[in-house]
Amino acid sequence: GEDVEQSLFLSVREGDSSVINCTYTDSSSTYLYWYKQEPGAGLQLLTYIFSNMDMKQDQRLTVLLNKKDKHLSLRIADTQTGDSAIYFCAEGRDMRFGAGTRLTVKP
Amino acid sequence: EAQVTQNPRYLITVTGKKLTVTCSQNMNHEYMSWYRQDPGLGLRQIYYSMNVEVTDKGDVPEGYKVSRKEKRNFPLILESPSPNQTSLYFCASSYAIGGGWEQFFGPGTRLTVL
Numbered sequence: 001g002e003d004v005e006q007s008l009f010l011s012v013r014e015g016d017s018s019v020i021n022c023t024y025t026d027s028s029s030t031y032l033y034w035y036k037q038e039p040g041a042g043l044q045l046l047t048y049i050f051s052n053m054d055m056k057q058d059q060r061l062t063v064l065l066n067k068k069d070k071h072l073s074l075r076i077a078d079t080q081t082g083d084s085a086i087y088f089c090a091e092g093r094d095m096r097f098g099a100g101t102r103l104t105v106k107p
Numbered sequence: 108e109a110q111v112t113q114n115p116r117y118l119i120t121v122t123g124k125k126l127t128v129t130c131s132q133n134m135n136h137e138y139m140s141w142y143r144q145d146p147g148l149g150l151r152q153i154y155y156s157m158n159v160e161v162t163d164k165g166d167v168p169e170g171y172k173v174s175r176k177e178k179r180n181f182p183l184i185l186e187s188p189s190p191n192q193t194s195l196y197f198c199a200s201s202y203a204i205g206g207g208w209e210q211f212f213g214p215g216t217r218l219t220v221l
Contacts (some may be wrong), residue, residue: 004149008147030205030207031204031205031207031208033207040215040216041113041214041215042197042212042213042214043150043197043199043210043212043214045210048204048207050205088149088150090150092207093207094152095152095208095210097142097149097150097151098147098149099148100149104142
């Protein structure tokens with residue numbers, strides 16, 4: 001089957017940039033997504049990128065897509081304690097999710 | 108307010124006792140789905156529904172049933188729950204964006220089967 005892989009943990013200091021990485025396997029995926037899950041809550045769509053794009057920027061968020069390597073990243077600039085959450089990447093029409101990266105932001 | 112609601116939010120039950128987790132959306136979405144979330148495994152899709160009376164298996168359908176008698180509701184049924192179904196369950200409602208979906212998730216139901 002198709003797998004979406006992410007590292008499980010990331011810890012950064014407040015004010016630093018965070019980069020969360022994801023690799024996927026389905027080259028036919030039209031859209032790739034980043035979701036945020038705060039403690040005790042459901043997932044919220046943060047951003048998505050269409051497969052014909054290399055980069056998408058939305059305020060503090062930058063998504064980079066390397067189609068050749070099937071690699072997706074989410075960069076959060078000026079990371080704040082409120083950014084502490086689990087971040088999931090997901091691909092395609094079947095919405096396959098990675099295991100999630102738990103981001104911890106230290107003051 | 109556009110939302111997906113699930114009930115109950117928390118449930119502790121015993122092996123073999125049938126239960127239903129309800130899901131309702133008020134956005135008139137055609138596509139709805141159920142996921143379970145387990146540590147280190149992310150979200151895995153259990154069942155999905157493209158429209159009323161149309162349901163299909165996801166990646167981990169064993170031990171679950173669903174129904175879609177009306178557009179807004181998509182209940183998840185565990186006929187004979189077992190401890191390996193202890194998990195956090197999310198319902199999602201979606202609309203199409205080109206070749207993909209924008210999904211709206213419910214708040215989750217934490218189920219413990221003893």
